[in-house]
Amino acid sequence: MPTLRVPTPLRAYTAGQSELALQGQTVAELMDDLLLQYPALKPHLVNDQGSLRPFVNLFLGEENVKDLQGLQTPLKTDDRVLLIPSIAGG
Amino acid sequence: MDMLTVSDIQVAAPAIGGLQAAVGNTPLLPLERIGADLPAGVQVFAKAEWFNPGGSIKDRPALSILRAALAEGALAGGKRLLDSTSGNMGISYATFGAALGVPVTLALPAIASPERISILRALGAELILTDPLEGSDGAILVARRLAAEHPERYYYARQYENPANWQAHYLTTGPEIVQQTGGCVTHFVAGLGTTGTLTGVGRYLKAYNPHIQLAAVQPDGPFHGLEGLKHLPTALKPGIFDETIPDRTLEVSTEEAYAMVRRLARQEGLFVGISAGAAAVAALKLAQELESGLVVTVFPDAGYKYLSDKDLWQAD
Numbered sequence: 001m002p003t004l005r006v007p008t009p010l011r012a013y014t015a016g017q018s019e020l021a022l023q024g025q026t027v028a029e030l031m032d033d034l035l036l037q038y039p040a041l042k043p044h045l046v047n048d049q050g051s052l053r054p055f056v057n058l059f060l061g062e063e064n065v066k067d068l069q070g071l072q073t074p075l076k077t078d079d080r081v082l083l084i085p086s087i088a089g090g
Numbered sequence: 091m092d093m094l095t096v097s098d099i100q101v102a103a104p105a106i107g108g109l110q111a112a113v114g115n116t117p118l119l120p121l122e123r124i125g126a127d128l129p130a131g132v133q134v135f136a137k138a139e140w141f142n143p144g145g146s147i148k149d150r151p152a153l154s155i156l157r158a159a160l161a162e163g164a165l166a167g168g169k170r171l172l173d174s175t176s177g178n179m180g181i182s183y184a185t186f187g188a189a190l191g192v193p194v195t196l197a198l199p200a201i202a203s204p205e206r207i208s209i210l211r212a213l214g215a216e217l218i219l220t221d222p223l224e225g226s227d228g229a230i231l232v233a234r235r236l237a238a239e240h241p242e243r244y245y246y247a248r249q250y251e252n253p254a255n256w257q258a259h260y261l262t263t264g265p266e267i268v269q270q271t272g273g274c275v276t277h278f279v280a281g282l283g284t285t286g287t288l289t290g291v292g293r294y295l296k297a298y299n300p301h302i303q304l305a306a307v308q309p310d311g312p313f314h315g316l317e318g319l320k321h322l323p324t325a326l327k328p329g330i331f332d333e334t335i336p337d338r339t340l341e342v343s344t345e346e347a348y349a350m351v352r353r354l355a356r357q358e359g360l361f362v363g364i365s366a367g368a369a370a371v372a373a374l375k376l377a378q379e380l381e382s383g384l385v386v387t388v389f390p391d392a393g394y395k396y397l398s399d400k401d402l403w404q405a406d
Contacts, residue, residue: 007223009312009324018223044313047345054401055315055344057201059222066400082223084201085313087176088320089226089328090148090249090284 002030002075007085013040027058028071030081057084109189113149114262116141118270118386123357125374131382134373135271137263140362140392144185145178147263147390151286152182154258155247156190164245170195170216172237172244174229176283176318177206178391179249184213195244197233199225205395227326250284251329259290267291267386268298276383279340279373281307281319281365285331287388292335306336307372315344318365318390340372347371348402355393363391364402 001021006014014020022037024030031052035042045056058065059082065073075081121134128134139147159165170193171183180196187194194215198206201222210217218236220229230250237246249255267275278295280288288306295302309316312324322331351367354360366389373387396402 005223007313008225008227009321012312012324044311053315053344054348084222085225086315086317087199087202087226088283088316088318088325089174089176089230090151090179090286090318 001077002079002081004030004034005080005082007083009085010041010044010083013044014038024075026071026075027060027065027073027081030075031058031071055086058082059084109143110153110186112143113153114142115266118267119360121358121370121374124353124370125377128374128377129381132377132380132385133383134370134377134385134387136360136366136370136373136387136389137267138360139388139390142182144182145391145394146182147287147388148178148182149185150258150262151249151252151255151284152179153186154254154261155249155252156183156186156192158252158254159245159247160190160192165192168193169245170243171247172196172233173247173249174198174220174226174233175249176226176229177202177210177395178318179284180210180215181206181213183247184210184215187215188213195236197229197236199229203395203398205398209395226320230326248329249286250326253330255284255286256290256293256330259287260294261290263287263388264291264294264298267295271384271386273298274384275302275386277303277305277373277376277380277385279305279307279369279376279385279387281316281369281372281388281390282322282331283318283320283365285320285322285328287390289330289332289335291388296335303337304335305372305376306339307342307368308339309368310341310343316342316347316364316368317396318363319368340375342368342371351393351396351402360389361393362389363393363396365390 004020022030022033117138118135125134142149172195174197183194197218200219220232292304309321312321347368350371369387377385
């Protein structure tokens, strides 16, 4: 199963877990499974229309999936997706 | 027709004092079109901090911290200035470090925008890229560890704890705001990053006139896209932050700030960064509540370093 690495600010909503094994053959399916298993993440990641909020950046290796095929980017079973927070502070 | 002679033309004196003398005294710009629907008697102004030579408000605290460290001899023996940064403070350290002959090492999250990393490398800073998942707090922890392991190599500048950070705003930004508003400022609104701006300007304004109201701006949740701003309830609390200073705290969503960044560019000709968008959202919300008043906020930087964020600019 592909895995998702969770940034520090969101671990409060994943029972403290930093890495989750999730179902999905695309990034969209991976995110669907994430929100099914951890619904408290929903307001942080998707808007009222169900779309990902604009600052949610998902990386596959070094590449932002926005620069690949977006949410339709296919995933292999051993892929590791990173959910990246923005940079705070000075 | 009268002809001008050379003696009639007022030529500005050449700048003296080098790059350091160009820090501060930034313009205070009215938000005229965007604030057109405000009640009569309410005005909103923004300090245009991208006019600083390093391109952001961070020139003020960086120069203040460097000067204090040099005065104390903390950089003697070729020590490197070390700190964590989200980008702008690092650019200011690198700018004035180069000008003063101080080598600079910076810990910053590897997710920092390519523009920031390129600027820092161009200025000759040594970069330690930290785990992007740990964000800015992760970079702070890496800098702390490096400083503890190599005290002979580094002077750890600690922008989140260093009083020279907020003092820069007490000594420059605060007095400029009072002078530029003729003493009529009634409200001050600033985003929270290191909290240096709100702490320093806030202390100065309260000393000048305790009736001036201070509003802090922070993201509306722990996971957000307001680069440079901290959600304090879930972040490492800056040592310089005095939570009794803000009279109130306004929360801004990333979507509101992104939309405001585009409005500021397209309706005011102000090409600013994301934290400026958040500051404008908060300042305008506050201004809408007033019957009269002069609201001042701070636009920390320009939009150049955010151009690679396609979602920011392409909507609408």
